[in-house]
Amino acid sequence: MSTHLLPDTVALTGRSLRHVTRSVDTIITTVIMPIAMLLLFVYVFGGAIQTRSASYVDYLLPGILLITVATGVSYTAVRLFVDRSSGIFERFQSLPIARPAALWAHVLTSLVANVLALVVVVLVAVLVDFRSPAGIGAWAAVAGMLIVFTLALTWVAVIAGLSASSAEGAGAFSYPLIFLPFISSAFVPTDTMPGPIRVFAEYQPVTPIVDAIRALLAGQPPGTDLWVALAWCLALLLVAYAAAMATYHRRGA
Amino acid sequence: MMHAIQVNGLTKSYGELAVLQGVDLTVARGAVVALLGSNGAGKTTLVKILSTLLTADGGTARVAGHDVRSEPAKVRAAISLTGQSAAVDEILTGRENLILMARLRHVPDPRAVADGLLEQFSLAEAATRRVATYSGGMRRRLDVAMSLIGDPPVIFLDEPTTGLDPQARLEVWATIKELARHGTSVLLTTQYLEEAEALADRIAILHQGRIVVDGTLTELKALLPPATVEYVEKQPTLEDVYFTLLGASQEGTTP
Numbered sequence: 001m002s003t004h005l006l007p008d009t010v011a012l013t014g015r016s017l018r019h020v021t022r023s024v025d026t027i028i029t030t031v032i033m034p035i036a037m038l039l040l041f042v043y044v045f046g047g048a049i050q051t052r053s054a055s056y057v058d059y060l061l062p063g064i065l066l067i068t069v070a071t072g073v074s075y076t077a078v079r080l081f082v083d084r085s086s087g088i089f090e091r092f093q094s095l096p097i098a099r100p101a102a103l104w105a106h107v108l109t110s111l112v113a114n115v116l117a118l119v120v121v122v123l124v125a126v127l128v129d130f131r132s133p134a135g136i137g138a139w140a141a142v143a144g145m146l147i148v149f150t151l152a153l154t155w156v157a158v159i160a161g162l163s164a165s166s167a168e169g170a171g172a173f174s175y176p177l178i179f180l181p182f183i184s185s186a187f188v189p190t191d192t193m194p195g196p197i198r199v200f201a202e203y204q205p206v207t208p209i210v211d212a213i214r215a216l217l218a219g220q221p222p223g224t225d226l227w228v229a230l231a232w233c234l235a236l237l238l239v240a241y242a243a244a245m246a247t248y249h250r251r252g253a
Numbered sequence: 254m255m256h257a258i259q260v261n262g263l264t265k266s267y268g269e270l271a272v273l274q275g276v277d278l279t280v281a282r283g284a285v286v287a288l289l290g291s292n293g294a295g296k297t298t299l300v301k302i303l304s305t306l307l308t309a310d311g312g313t314a315r316v317a318g319h320d321v322r323s324e325p326a327k328v329r330a331a332i333s334l335t336g337q338s339a340a341v342d343e344i345l346t347g348r349e350n351l352i353l354m355a356r357l358r359h360v361p362d363p364r365a366v367a368d369g370l371l372e373q374f375s376l377a378e379a380a381t382r383r384v385a386t387y388s389g390g391m392r393r394r395l396d397v398a399m400s401l402i403g404d405p406p407v408i409f410l411d412e413p414t415t416g417l418d419p420q421a422r423l424e425v426w427a428t429i430k431e432l433a434r435h436g437t438s439v440l441l442t443t444q445y446l447e448e449a450e451a452l453a454d455r456i457a458i459l460h461q462g463r464i465v466v467d468g469t470l471t472e473l474k475a476l477l478p479p480a481t482v483e484y485v486e487k488q489p490t491l492e493d494v495y496f497t498l499l500g501a502s503q504e505g506t507t508p
């Protein structure tokens with residue numbers, strides 16, 4: 001039956017993309033929170049924060065992009081939960097389709113929706129004077145990193161969507177993900193943080209991801225941060241994918 | 254002779270709650286069998302096991318000749334399921350729902366299939382509206398229509414007429430009769446005696462985890478005391494009144 005994986009995934013992705021495009025409110029709420037945070041930090045807190053970047057928005061943007069993805073994937077979990085609770089997920093599972101197609105459709109939809117949200121946030125950042133000397137290669141590296149990061153968080157969202165017992169519960173898994181950048185180098189350099197918090201901030205995955213993206217966007221070599229960041233993202237992706245598939249097969253017959 | 258559905262000694266528990274305690278049931282090819290049972294009797298549980306959505310704890314079940322446990326993909330290719338709550342996509346239109354289902358069933362020309370069914374189920378006018386705006390009856394009709402795509406030889410209908418008005422119920426009944434005429438095997442669950450009476454070749458009653466009665470309507474009626482039979486026969490007269498009044502008011506308003 002897996003011969004149908006591609007056409008089935010395409011058909012189901014088309015369906016769930018319609019859910020995104022037909023609920024404009026979810027698109028707006030996905031980007032409004034990160035944009036509000038961007039403006040708040042640039043115009044309210046930014047003046048008091050000392051960084052080595054030329055302007056604070058240049059320093060801040062990588063962290064805001066990660067928050068955009070963390071917000072975006074919570075909708076993926078909610079969409080999956082709604083499919084399960086409405087019975088349509090069971091209907092799909094009783095059809096002679098390739099089984100993983102029902103999940104891949106949500107994953108691809110998440111990827112498309114998050115890429116759109118990221119583009120919108122970058123454009124807003126440009127409006128508030130974000131500037132980057134980075135060339136095509138560096139931008140491609142940033143895009144690749146963000147895509148791997150999105151896929152990793154999306155599979156975490158799939159676990160949440162498959163195991164939640166309420167729509168609120170399905171979306172709530174993303175709160176810690178949204179919070180994590182605050183205890184990292186995303187908003188302020190870690191050297192001002194007190195001992196244990198500083199250790200946590202420097203060794204949690206957000207810091208190398210943010211530092212790598214920041215270096216790439218500043219036109220500087222990202223050094224080992226890039227490989228540490230990539231290793232974190234790929235490891236999370238593999239673990240979350242395996243756990244999501246295990247959850248899926250445990251629930252489906 | 255291969256049966257459409259053959260269930261032997263099926264058991265299923267949810268934790269401490271033993272819902273199915275040795276269910277035996279056979280649905281002959283081309284037959285319509287009604288599964289009756291009160292709320293919580295385990296009708297939906299049985300249907301979910303037969304449609305590969307749940308695994309049984311014990312016993313065997315074969316659908317269209319395939320074991321539900323060891324050959325679920327082959328079973329899925331032979332069945333369709335209309336679940337207890339209408340499983341339609343609210344954000345898509347009726348037409349998009351049908352096209353999606355046709356694509357997932359890999360039938361040629363999904364659009365033509367969708368248009369045919371919209372016509373057949375009197376949904377053509379609402380075809381391009383989002384399902385969120387449909388009435389309960391329209392959703393149920395769409396739901397049943399989605400189940401017919403690809404002409405699966407075995408169809409499960411879990412309480413297909415619950416929540417429908419008498420007119421819509423009769424339309425669903427007509428569809429089920431049509432299916433039976435084309436040789437489709439149907440297992441339908443219901444709480445309405447008269448529905449079983451109108452549609453089914455055989456009636457099975459699920460009670461306390463087992464099939465306690467299984468037979469034709471005549472066989473079942475022979476089991477009942479005459480007084481009860483009279484009571485059962487009175488019920489349709491309420492509907493008769495309803496239809497007479499409805500017919501009369503329609504005649505009054507149309508010239």
Ligand SMILES: Nc1ncnc2c1ncn2[C@@H]1O[C@H](COP(=O)(O)OP(=O)(O)OP(=O)(O)O)[C@@H](O)[C@H]1O
Pocket residue numbers: 267270272290291292293294295296297298299337
């Ligand atoms: N996932 C579940 N976990 C625990 N108990 C369950 C679960 N699903 C069903 N049950 C219980 O199993 C019993 C049988 O449920 P089932 O839905 O099969 O009954 P039913 O005959 O379809 O009832 P109804 O006529 O109300 O639809 C009920 O007591 C129900 O509460």
Ligand SMILES: [Mg+2]
Pocket residue numbers: 296297298337411
């Ligand atoms: Mg039920």
